[in-house]
Amino acid sequence: xxxxxxxxxxxRVHSQRLQRNVxxxxxxxxxxxxxxxxxLLIWFxxxxxxxxxxxxxxxxxxxxWQLGFALCGVGFVSQVACAIRWQTHxxxxxxxxxxxxxxxxxxxxxxxxxxxxxxxxxxRLPGNQVFQVEWTETQFRLPNLPEVxxxxxxxxxxxxxxxxxxxxxxxEAVTREVEKQTPDLIFFTGDLMDDLExxxxxxxxxxxxxxxxxxxxxxxxHDWLLDPPAxxxxxxxxxxxxxxxxxxxxxxxxxxxxxxxxxxxxxxxHPDFEATPESAFRVLLSHTxxxxxxxxxxxxxxxxxxxxxxxxxxxxxxxxMYTPSxxxxxxxxxxxxxxxxxxxxxxxxxxxQPVRINCRPEITLHTFFSTKTNVENAGTTQQTVATV
Numbered sequence: 001x002x003x004x005x006x007x008x009x010x011x012r013v014h015s016q017r018l019q020r021n022v023x024x025x026x027x028x029x030x031x032x033x034x035x036x037x038x039x040l041l042i043w044f045x046x047x048x049x050x051x052x053x054x055x056x057x058x059x060x061x062x063x064x065w066q067l068g069f070a071l072c073g074v075g076f077v078s079q080v081a082c083a084i085r086w087q088t089h090x091x092x093x094x095x096x097x098x099x100x101x102x103x104x105x106x107x108x109x110x111x112x113x114x115x116x117x118x119x120x121x122x123x124r125l126p127g128n129q130v131f132q133v134e135w136t137e138t139q140f141r142l143p144n145l146p147e148v149x150x151x152x153x154x155x156x157x158x159x160x161x162x163x164x165x166x167x168x169x170x171x172e173a174v175t176r177e178v179e180k181q182t183p184d185l186i187f188f189t190g191d192l193m194d195d196l197e198x199x200x201x202x203x204x205x206x207x208x209x210x211x212x213x214x215x216x217x218x219x220x221x222h223d224w225l226l227d228p229p230a231x232x233x234x235x236x237x238x239x240x241x242x243x244x245x246x247x248x249x250x251x252x253x254x255x256x257x258x259x260x261x262x263x264x265x266x267x268x269x270h271p272d273f274e275a276t277p278e279s280a281f282r283v284l285l286s287h288t289x290x291x292x293x294x295x296x297x298x299x300x301x302x303x304x305x306x307x308x309x310x311x312x313x314x315x316x317x318x319x320x321m322y323t324p325s326x327x328x329x330x331x332x333x334x335x336x337x338x339x340x341x342x343x344x345x346x347x348x349x350x351x352x353q354p355v356r357i358n359c360r361p362e363i364t365l366h367t368f369f370s371t372k373t374n375v376e377n378a379g380t381t382q383q384t385v386a387t388v
Contacts, residue, residue: 001072002037004079006030007321014324015290017265020225041068079318082329086319092337098137098367102360105166105173106131113173115164122354123165129356131166133174133349136364138335140342144281144301145370148253155183155211156364158287158306159348161222163194166350168201174349174363175205181365184252186211188240189306190220190263190287194352196227199234207238213252218244218261220287220307221324222352228267243285247271256280262291273298288324289331289345296339302368303343308332310347314358333362 010030014023042053045065050056061069091097106112112131114120123130145152155178162171186209193199209215217240223231232242241248243261245268250257258280260271270291273282282300284291289305310333311320320332333347347362 001075001079002041003034004075005071006033008075008078008328011323011328012326015265015288015326017221083318085330087317089334091335092342094140094142094337094342095335096139096141098139100134100136102132102134103177104132105170108173109169113165113167113170115167117164119163119165119354125355125357127357128354129358129360130350130354131170132356132360133177134347134360134362135177136362137367138344138364139367139369140302141369141371142301142342143371144340145368145372146253146255146281147370147373148255149281149368150370150373152252152368153183153185154304154366154368155181155186155209156189156304156344156346156366157186157206157349158189158304158346159191159220159309159350161191161194161348161350161352162198162201163352164198165354168198171201171205175208178209178363183211183365185213186215187259187283187285187304188215188217189285189304189346190218191222191306191348192217192219192235193226193231194222196230199230202234202238206235206240213250215240216243216248216259216261216285217241218263218285218287219267220263221266224263224266243271245269245271247273247276249276249280257283259283259285261285262294263287264291270294270298273300289343290326292331292336292338292341292343295343296341300341303341305331305343305345306348308345308347309351310359310362312351312353312356312359316358320359333359 013026045052047053050060050065052058112123114123217235219228219231236242243259244263247258247260256277258273258276260273262270262284264270284295284300284303286295286303286305288307292303295303308323308325308331311323311329314320320329323329323332325331331345333345336343344366346364347359349361349363
C-alpha cells in the first residue's frame with residue numbers, strides 16, 4: 001500500500017513542469033522512502049509504540065499512525081483497481097488491430113546496439129526488450145472521416161530519446177525499416193533528444209523520411225530540458241513542419257484537414273482551433289495524453305500522443321506502475337474513443353533509461369476508414385497547404 005501511494009505521487013510530480021535537478025532530488029527521496037518505510041513501520045509500530053507485533057492493541061494507535069495505515073489501505077485499494085482496469089481494458093469498437101511484427105535489431109545488426117556508461121549497462125539487463133521494436137498496424141473506422149479519405153494512412157513516431165543507448169546504428173536501422181512504409185502523413189509527437197551532441201544523427205534518420213502530405217512534429221519535456229530552438233532548427237531544415245502552439249491546414253481530396261500541436265504543460269500554449277473551419281477534420285499532436293480532456297472539448301477527431309512509454313516495465317497481473325502522468329497509469333499506452341475524439345498513445349521507440357520489460361518499443365501505422373462507405377481504395381493524393 002505504501003509503495004502505491006508513493007508511486008501515485010511521483011507519477012503526478014513527473015507530469016508537471018519541473019526542471020531535471022528538482023525531479024532527480026524527488027526521485028531520490030521517493031526511492032529512499034520505498035526502501036526504508038517497511039522496516040521503519042515494522043520497528044516503530046510493530047515492536048515500539050503500539051507494539052502491534054508483540055500483543056499491542058490496534059485501538060491504541062495514535063491519530064498519526066491511523067492516518068498512515070489508512071493511506072496504505074488507500075494505496076492497496078488503488079493498486080487493485082489499477083490492476084483490474086489494466087486487465088479489463090478493451091479497445092474501442094472503432095479500432096481493429098492489424099498484423100504486428102517484431103524486429104530484433106540486436107540480431108539485425110549482428111550485435112546489441114549499446115552505448116557506453118550506465119545506459120549501456122542497463123541495456124544488458126536480463127529480459128530487456130529495448131532493441132526489439134514492435135511494428136504495429138491499426139485500422140480505425142470513424143464517422144467523421146470524409147468518404148474520399150477512405151484508406152488514409154498516418155505513420156506515428158514518438159519518444160526516440162536519442163542519447164547514445166540505443167546507439168546511432170540502431171536508429172539508422174530503424175529508419176531503413178520505416179522507409180519501407182508509404183504513409184500519406186508522418187507525425188512525431190515529442191521527446192526526440194536527450195543529448196544535443198547527437199543532433200547530427202537526424203539527417204540520416206528522421207531527415208530521410210518522406211510523405212506526400214507532409215511530416216509534422218512537436219517537441220516534448222525532454223527536448224524542453226535541452227535546447228528547443230536548436231532542435232526545431234534542425235527538424236525544420238530537414239523538411240519537418242513544427243505545429244507546436246498553432247494549427248496548420250492542408251487540403252486533401254478537396255477537403256480540409258487541420259493539424260495542431262500542443263507541448264503543454266512544458267512549452268507554449270494550446271493551438272487555437274476556433275479559427276478553423278467547423279467542417280475540417282481536426283488532428284492534434286500532444287506529447288502527453290493528459291491533454292485528452294482539452295482535446296474532447298475542442299472537438300478534435302484524432303489525437304496522437306506518447307510520453308508514457310507504456311510504463312516501460314509491465315508486471316504480471318499488476319500491469320505498469322510508473323508513468324509520468326497526472327492520471328497515473330490510466331493512459332500508459334493504447335487507444336481510447338470518447339465523445340467523438342480518438343486518442344492513440346504510443347509506447348514510443350526509446351527512453352532516457354533504456355529498459356523495457358514486457359513492454360516493447362513501438363512504431364505504428366494507422367489506417368483510417370470512413371463508416372460512410374465500403375470503398376477500400378483511397379483516391380489519388382492531391383494537396384494544398386495553408387497556415388492558420
